[in-house]
Amino acid sequence: MQRPILRVRDLRTYFFQDEGTVKAVDGASFDVHAGRTLGLVGESGCGKSVTARSILRLVERPGRIVGGEIWLRGAEEEQDLVRLDPAGRAMRAIRGGDIGLVFQEPMTSFSPVHTIGDQMVETIRLHQRVGRREARARAIDMLHRVGVPRPERRVDEYAFQLSGGLRQRAMIALALSCGPRILIADEPTTALDVTTQAQILDLLRELQAREGMAILLITHNLGVVAEMCDEVVVMYLGRVVEAGPVDAIFHAPRHPYTRALLRSIPSIQAPPRTRLPTITGSIPHPYTRPAGCPFHPRCLEFMAGRCDREPPRLLPVADGQAASCFLYQPSGVAG
């Protein structure tokens, strides 16, 4: 495999609030490769969106990256985004330039008082030395490429005039207008109907095949992960619990959380009216994160005196697959 285009190493992003510190991301590491899709999955509070915002340096106060590295490979050298000024010139060039972003709710990503075209032209001209005319032509071309019908007319419309599906296409066009090498898509289809979701997922796949960009797909939907991703990173309460190739994650999961999560999802393939296996309890509040492995109070394979003391490290368990669980770590190795 080629060298990764983005390497995240031991990322820690904390939120310092009066009530206490929320360790939203607490030691996440993973690689993103060109032309491939990495899925970042987990339930609410797992830190997947904060991870994305950290990469883009969009974490707002009281949040702060307190540790770790985010290495973006450029034409000549790698640079650590954690060391850049979030509001500085270099970071602004990367955000929307090298790294494109698609959010869940396209309505809030577009300005209500500017046309779609104006916003695309502005983005293109922020990153590339082209005139207004040329930028507008590129915007129309991009809208055409993402399947917006009659792009030469749509370009002069406002976001609210478009349906949810078209708005998400326009959002993707905006994110791709500067030819990013990485596209971060944070729940890109969660607000959409299932038939529209299918269209948008197809579009992302087509665009990736054509443009070769890496996709970092953030979602809670394991069906979307299975359909789209090459590699998967599973997060729980700010920590990576398991990572590996998509087939291994779904067919040979190692971490008890991954296993339980997969068993508990309703499947369209299952017989009607069957009880589902459940995970006991609920996700703890971030202020009261359990000591040791954050999953231990809900884990069926909890080992007292071990899982509740130290958090396990993410270590290899199979080819290309890693899990942070003491089940796979002989007791002498810990610490």
Add this chain to the structure above:
Amino acid sequence: MTGGAGVGTPPGPLLDVRGLRKLYPIHRGFLRRVVGHVRAVDGVSFHVDEGETLSLVGESGCGKTTTARCILRAITPTAGEIRFRTGEGAVVDVATLPKARLRPLRRQMQMIFQDPFSSLNPRRTLLDIVAEPLVANGVGDRRERVERVAELLRLVGLRPEYMRRYPHAFSGGQRQRVGIARALALHPRLVVADEPVSALDVSVQAQILNLMLDLQAELRLTYLFVAHDLSVVKHVSDRVAVMYVGRIVETAPTAALFATPRHPYTEALLSAVPTPDPRLRARRIVLTGEVADPAHPPAGCAFHPRCPYAVDACREEAPALIEVAPGHRVSCHRAGELRLRGVGG
């Protein structure tokens, strides 16, 4: 109340909806003239038998929530009948019942809401919240209500000691349990659940779905389940009705609907659901275009502009809902000839 269950011939469905319509006028200009209608629900008929779960499924704007709200008379339908068999054995038409007579009926029909975060008043304790329908209907004195709330909390898997706490202390799943306890306070016969798990985390969804199945068996509840997630629907339903632009396009027992869909929209809907198994990356049927605007539904079959099987007849005439197998009804001109793809299970 469970004494006669399963014995003799059933006296007919608990809920029988016939030709339900809800149109919203579109006003234009200074004089606010009516220039058209949004046909939110446009001639919907179905029934729900006692003790079963019927799911209404479809994408946003298909009219499933409007249908549910009409049944509870949260909104008054434009036309049609909503025949409900009361606990006393009488059949009443909820659609036309005067407001004064709705109140006693509402005890028998309750609702579970989608969002457990906004549907519970943050300034009231669980006791206040769950007892609210009891107070409103003058059931019991304070001590009896406390006892009933304790019993309800236990029933939904919460500790009775929690009744003095406020909702913010609870997770989404626990709040949804509170919402269910409140809905069950008055021994309803019909429970309408509008997307009850779609705001919950995956690991919690399964707990709530199982709870709903258990409560149904224990209390012989009848559910009208409104949802967009077909995987969830498959786990809870006895029968399913698929809606598209204000109409039912197909209804069938759950197994038949998923394994042998007969309407092209149902086929596309099933095919669009991402399967949590990378080895089953399907050749998906990806529909072109988007859901039709209920203010301007296409002529003929509303699905025809997106239907890969459409023929001339589909553009001209709206198909009727006809029975193609026992309990399996479909409104498609080509239902007799098409062999459509379902999903396993």
